[in-house]
Amino acid sequence: YFTFQVKVVAVDAELSVFYEDSVHFDRDLVEFGTQGGVHVHKDGLTVTSPVLMWVQALDIILEKMKASGFDFSQVLALSGAGQQHGSVYWKTGASQVLTSLSPDLPLREQLQACFSISNCPVWMDSSTAAQCRQLEAAVGGAQALSLLTGSRAYERFTGNQIAKIYQQNPEAYSHTERISLVSSFAASLFLGSYSPVDYSDGSGMNLLQIQDKVWSQACLGACAPRLEEKLGRPVPSCSIVVGPLPGGEAHWRAASLAGMRLEEGDIAVSLGTSDTLFLWLQEPTPALEGHIFCNPVDPQHYMALLCFKNGSLMREKIRDESASGSWSKFSKALQSTGMGNSGNLGFYFDVMEITPEIIGRHRFSAENHEVCIQAFPQDVEIRALIEGQFMAKKIHAEALGYRVMPKTKILATGGASHNRDLLQVLADVFGAPVYVIDTANSACVGSAYRAFHGLAAGTDMPFAEIVKLAPNPRLVATPTPGASQVYEALLQRYAMLEQRVLSQTRGPPE
The missing domain is CATH 3.30.420.40 (ATPase, nucleotide binding domain)
Structure with a gap:
């Protein structure tokens, strides 16, 4: 899930790409009226994307795959990536709908009433300066927050976005039972249940203690009440979150790092x-x-x-x-x-x-x-x-x-x-x-490599071993x-x- 499109790539056992396709939000989902996949609000600072656009995009791309004759029965593992920092707000009761999805109906139709916030904040948003100051003050300053979470407070980071929603729309926040990142939201659509946030994507929230890999209680408390229960427990990035089909998720930069090996x-x-x-x-x-x-x-x-x-x-x-x-x-x-x-x-x-x-x-x-x-x-x-x-x-x-x-x-x-x-x-x-290295699809290909890694996760095989078959980069300059x-x-x-x-x-x- 990129800002402007959703894209799929499939690789075979030799890690060669044999299928790819995409749905472009502006072109293929014009009814949502986005530009570059987003809505820039009148203040010039608030930037959001419609969550149902993301849901419908998955409907469309799976239908395109089906129409092309793609053999879903041969899929062994699935992994994905999402634009970093963006967040999705599931309404109370949504989990019951997720667990009882019908393959005969479009996802958009079934999930229409499942979100407490219809327009989700994305990484381009810079409207949370006040919340950033509050968070840094709560933990002892910018450097203290950086030591704890890996970054000083940034307006696009998810914790500050959640704080703004809680402060400006407390009713919607109180009716939210789960908050997903874009990556864990996409994984949840495939799982039929809430996917956990992984460590790597969780590091872009100003909420995760990067050394201990647990949510920071000080940061959670500074952002919103009962936040830990709405986020769920974070998990390692190569976790298998469903069997027999291994899966996982990450933000697109993490997947790019995997794609570039x-x-x-x-x-x-x-x-x-x-x-x-x-x-x-x-x-x-x-x-x-x-x-x-x-x-x-x-x-x-x-x-x-x-x-x-x-x-x-x-x-x-x-x-x-x-x-x-x-x-x-x-x-x-x-x-x-x-x-x-x-x-x-x-x-x-x-x-x-x-x-x-x-x-x-x-x-x-x-x-x-x-x-x-x-x-x-x-x-x-x-x-x-x-x-x-x-x-x-x-x-x-x-x-x-x-x-x-x-x-x-x-x-x-x-x-x-x-x-x-x-x-x-x-x-x-x-x-x-x-x-x-040819990285035209580095985030997508990296996700596919990580799915392959998920298949071998039980053997504790290093990622470098898994991707040995992938195309080698070309040497172009030495000192x-x-x-x-x-x-x-x-x-x-x-x-x-x-x-x-x-x-x-x-x-x-x-």
Whole structure:
């Protein structure tokens, strides 16, 4: 269940995809009037999706599979993923309807009266600033909440959304018997009973103690009464929640991590409109930036996530300004300039960055003097942008406890992963080889891999063993000799200058 569509992928015993299909909410369910699968409310902050749209989408996709001749009798295991943070509110009595569903009637018809909230808050919602402040205050501040739950309070996180519903619509909350995440909601439709929330998706709620993997009583109490009974007990991400058909669920990023087959020490870098870093961690260090989640494929480890807003759009701007709009010229600039860019460093944030919170462009000479010019020479400008983007990623990853290991692989995805010269800079800055993998359906394929893992869960077989048959990533860049010496010093300078820019652009402390 993505924001804009529901998608299905089936793999065979060799982990090859042999079936896929989708239902696009805006196109195939026009009666719900969504744009991009959501409704943006008048305040510009509240963003919801109709729960019955999600229900009807499952009806449609299963009918499409049936019409295509898909043989359901051959399905051995089922797993899924849902957009993270979104929540579904089951009305008192809904469990009885779920357990007595008829295969002869559409799900939408049978579940029409089963939800206490008809429009569910989703990850794009940013209307809960007041509830975020209340939650942080209740546990002793933002850093205390991060240490407890893996993240400071975020407006899209489910606990804060639940708190808002309780405060603004207490009657609907009191008539709610169960609260599901989108992933556990989807699993519940297949189970005919309430599916538990898994550790990995539960980590995106500001409610789960990530070390102990239990709900935090302090956080539950700060959000709403009787919340623990409405959430149910969280379970490991590879739990078999029904037999004989193993199943499970996760948020889409967790499923993507499975689809990209990350292992301990690996990094996935998604180079898209915004850039996202996935990290496999053993000993996380929760901070005020980024997120720590329970690892979906290894319950002893963790997954960190860092998001950088100034991604491809920033690269495209500098391409237009310094390479006449040509990616070929952009690549030649990276080839013609040396590692370290003769000491010239740049920060390029045309929109307010998330990690760190800086806006504007700032350029520094090798002597650490801010250079008050429109731009560096074109080739220098391009390398300063790319080196700066990748150095920021490494610095902030290390702040969350990440360290490059001898066996570390970097898996690059997204539009910019087609540029080999850009990936060479990534390999040089991180000091690790870069691979690319076809991840057009990484979340769906990852879910299928996890279903396969569920079949073997009783044997305690590691996930890495399960996916050995899957297509291997392709090696595209290895670190240039001498790169580690160049960037070791440069990374320290970049971190120091980032703090200088932060202190200049940030207002006085509250």
